[in-house]
Amino acid sequence: MAKIELRNVGVTFNVHQQKRVSFKEYMIRGLFRRAANPMMRVRALEGINLSARDGERIGVIGHNGAGKSTLLKTLAGVYPPTAGTCTVEGKICSLFDITLGFEFEATGWDNIRYRAYLQGESSRSVRSKLEEIAAFSELGDFLNIAVRNYSAGMQMRLAFSIATAINPEVLLVDEILAVGDLAFTSKAQARMRELMNTSRLMVIVAHDLKTIANMCTRVVWMQHGRIVAQGPPREIIDRYVEASTRKPAGPAPVERVPELAAA
Numbered sequence: 001m002a003k004i005e006l007r008n009v010g011v012t013f014n015v016h017q018q019k020r021v022s023f024k025e026y027m028i029r030g031l032f033r034r035a036a037n038p039m040m041r042v043r044a045l046e047g048i049n050l051s052a053r054d055g056e057r058i059g060v061i062g063h064n065g066a067g068k069s070t071l072l073k074t075l076a077g078v079y080p081p082t083a084g085t086c087t088v089e090g091k092i093c094s095l096f097d098i099t100l101g102f103e104f105e106a107t108g109w110d111n112i113r114y115r116a117y118l119q120g121e122s123s124r125s126v127r128s129k130l131e132e133i134a135a136f137s138e139l140g141d142f143l144n145i146a147v148r149n150y151s152a153g154m155q156m157r158l159a160f161s162i163a164t165a166i167n168p169e170v171l172l173v174d175e176i177l178a179v180g181d182l183a184f185t186s187k188a189q190a191r192m193r194e195l196m197n198t199s200r201l202m203v204i205v206a207h208d209l210k211t212i213a214n215m216c217t218r219v220v221w222m223q224h225g226r227i228v229a230q231g232p233p234r235e236i237i238d239r240y241v242e243a244s245t246r247k248p249a250g251p252a253p254v255e256r257v258p259e260l261a262a263a
């Protein structure tokens with residue numbers, strides 16, 4: 001059974017402002033022990049409560065900087081929550097940042113092995129999937145050379161072929177991927193559709209509201225790190241469109257953090 005349970009989840013980033021300061025300002029600030037580049041706190045997620053079960057297809061919508069990708073990365077375990085609890089049960093396939101984590105000095109074949117192990121495959125299941133992944137990628141002899149020699153599109157092909165080779169229970173998608181050239185993109189889209197149909201639970205972030213309306217059973221609307229509303233796709237999308245036309249929302253305001261500023 002696949003399950004997502006977020007209780008009062010918050011994710012906060014502490015980031016340095018990248019301000020250019022003159023030498024004089026730097027010295028004066030130093031005298032008063034104040035950092036030249038003070039910390040800012042970005043509350044990317046706040047008070048998120050979300051439950052989802054088998055069979056649900058959840059679409060996440062909202063303005064730029066609303067926290068959609070952060071929500072997805074929290075579900076994938078990339079960002080640990082700084083508040084609340086996040087439980088995800090089931091084998092996860094994350095279709096975002098898919099080329100991250102390649103061993104660039106290793107060959108395509110070795111990268112298939114490394115990543116398949118990371119995705120939870122055993123040595124026996126890796127062996128049976130190796131050829132299938134290689135065939136899907138259509139990279140042929142290039143699999144014998146180091147990944148650093150691949151073009152960006154070739155890296156995407158390989159990453160996509162590996163990421164989608166598992167049968168996920170929980171599928172996390174950040175925008176529909178355009179992978180590789182025209183021929184590969186249509187093949188990749190067919191595989192995406194297959195994964196979406198076979199995975200038990202899906203969460204997809206997209207700005208294309210038509211895709212969300214057609215694909216999802218529930219829509220979650222986010223604003224400034226919070227869930228504003230969730231429910232039937234048509235109803236929530238209409239409310240979001242209406243609100244955006246009335247008053248477009250910008251990214252969340254950042255907050256100066258005095259206690260961290262002197263760090």
Ligand SMILES: Nc1ncnc2c1ncn2[C@@H]1O[C@H](COP(=O)(O)OP(=O)(O)OP(=O)(O)O)[C@@H](O)[C@H]1O
Nearest residue numbers: 013015042044063064065066067068069070251252
């Ligand atoms: N690694 C990070 N470090 C610092 N701040 C971050 C980080 N990732 C996201 N943020 C901040 O968190 C907020 C939410 O970002 P997020 O990427 O989740 O938004 P989004 O809704 O996916 O936006 P978009 O539609 O533009 O992709 C933003 O203010 C962003 O600057």
